Amino acid sequence: MRLHFVLICILCGLPYGVFAKDKVKRKYSVPLLDVEARQLVVEANQTLLLNCRGRWEVVWAFPVGVTRDPESVRVEESRCGRTGQQHCSRLTLSRSLAQHTGLFRCRYRHRPRRQASVYVYVTDSQRPFVELRGKSPDVLYMKERQPLLIPCRATHPNITASLVKYPDQDLSPDQRNIIWNSKQGFTIRSPTYYYVGLFFCQTTTDGVAHSSHIYFIHRQVSNIMEVYLNSSGPVQALKGERLALNCTATGELNTRVNISWDYPGKENGVGSISKRILNIRTHMLFYSILTIPKLQRSDRGLYTCRVTSGEKIRRETKATVTVYDRPFIRLKPRQGSVMEAQAGQKSYRLSPKLRAFPVPEVIWLKDGMVAAEQCSRYHVDGNSLIIRDVAEEDAGKYTILVGNQQHGLYQNLTLTLVVNVGPQIGEKAVSLQEPGTVPRGSRQALHCTSHGVPAPHIQWLWHPCPSKGLSAAPRA
Known part of the structure; x- marks a missing residue:
């Protein structure tokens, strides 16, 4: 009977022990703090005590304003629990100050995501905002389609504040677009260009107005x-x-951009770069000027200007630079010195092959006289002469004069233009009546006067008239 009782106790005790261990594991899956509230309010200069317990070694994470000064911050670690298998840590913060306001976290050393936390307000009637007002503003970057946080945290949960745009535009929280939270500050849910500039937070305690640190809000734009x-x-x-x-x-x-250059002499330190920014009413202009004082043959090649804005926006433009040792003019016909056009063409271009540097002066002559002064249908385009509405009188000799007076370089080329004209019969152009009848057996002279370029060939053809009796019916 006694044996059965022992067996029953053992069998009943096994699952209880397993369940007890599982319960401990679940209980300490994250460290435990000795405070159940999510936030605490303590007076300035008071001592803050926090205790943390866990299955593994625990460490503390403090707000930004807490420095690990051994005179004010003390951490005591020990083994605890019935069997000493647990880890305990006691935090003592003596002489608490307003800047100590924030989130205190206890977490496992090797499992930092498993943590317990409490937000502590260190209230001070003379300092309602956590961050002290500095000499220069902090820069906050506004991002497109993202809320904007102005981090003027308060030292008491019940403080109400207003947002001020410098110098005196007071914006009260509407809890829709402008939201106040004593743990974070002001959140602008849908910021616009209006919120670009200087801002600070303001509150009144005991009839005295207090201002927070000043923030400069800048909207980053990356649209090139x-x-x-x-x-x-x-x-x-x-x-x-x-x-x-x-x-x-x-x-x-x-928009803010970065402009860089790639060019043949960059590694040798050839050239200097100057930059300038111009703010126009609707956009920004950014200039980067690359200057090389004395070009050498080694400076010829590809020059690339690369513009970046933000992390991904990138655009570039390129130019090829050619460096010549000396000035030159090279002039020759494109397809022989004799050319042909057709009378009636809408336009014809005389365009010889010309390579020259520096760009020379070009003058066209027709039969020894300046072409553009002879006829309004002649037009110079670069090194080409364009003839509009080509006519027979446009035939002749055309001379192109190419010169560079500064360097004493001159060349000329003469081209012959032949204008083909379709053959025309003069009598046909002036005759208005049909040919009449002449007596049978008489002698007649027919004249044919023709003109054309090249000279036309005349050929006479005779077309006999049909007999009048061909259509009559034969006799019976």
Whole structure:
């Protein structure tokens, strides 16, 4: 009988022990604080005592304003529990101050996510805001489509405050877009450009107005609208000349950009960069000017201006720089010295091959006289001469004069233009009547006067008239 009683006790005791251990595990899955409230209010200069217990070694995390000064902060660790298997830690904060306000956390050393916390207000009637007012404002960055937090925390949970836009625009919390929380400060749920500038928080205690630290709110914008160089095409220069490339970036208001250059002489320290920012009414202009005082042959190549804003926005523009040793002019026909056009064409272009640097002066002559002064249909376009509404009288010799007076370089080229004209019969143009009848057997002279370029070939053809009796019915 006694044996059965012992067995029953053992069998009943096993599950109880297992359940007891599981209960302890569940109880200490996170450390336990000796306070059940989520927040505490203590007076300034009082002593704050907090005790924490857990299954494993625990450590404390303090608010930003608490310094680990051994004279004011003391942590005592010990083993505790019935069997000494638990870890306890006692925090003593003597002479508590307003800046000690914040979240005190106790967590496992090797499992920091498992923690217990309590928010402690250290109230001080002379200092309603936690952060002291400094000499220069802190910068808060407003992000698109994200709430904005102005962190003027209070030292008492029941303090009410207002948000002030410098110098004196008072904004009361409406708990819809402007929300006040003594643990965080003011939250602007949907900030706009109105909230760019200087802001501070304000409250009144015992009839005295108190202001928080000042915050400068800046809206970061990363929209680069355009990037371009002062040269839209390839850049050509002479050896020894000065090169200045201006890279301009346009962006929205409040945009900030970084402009960098890549070019052949960068690693050798060739060139200098100057920057300038211009705030226009609707946008921002950013200038970066790369200057190389004396170009060398080694400076020829690709020049890249790279503009970045934020982490991902990146745009760039490029230009190829060619450096010549000396000035030159190279002029020759494109397809022979004789060209052909057709009378009646809407336009015809005389365009020889010309390579020159620096850009030379170009004059076109027709039959020894300045072409543009002879006829309004002649138009010079670069090194080409354009003839509009080509006519027979446009045929002739055209001479292009190319010169660079500064460097004493001159060349000319003469081209012959032939204007083809379709053959025309003069009599057909002036005759208004049909040919009449002439007596049979008489002698007649027919004239045909024709004109064309090249000269036309005349051929006579005779078309006999049909007999009048062909349509009559035969006799019976």
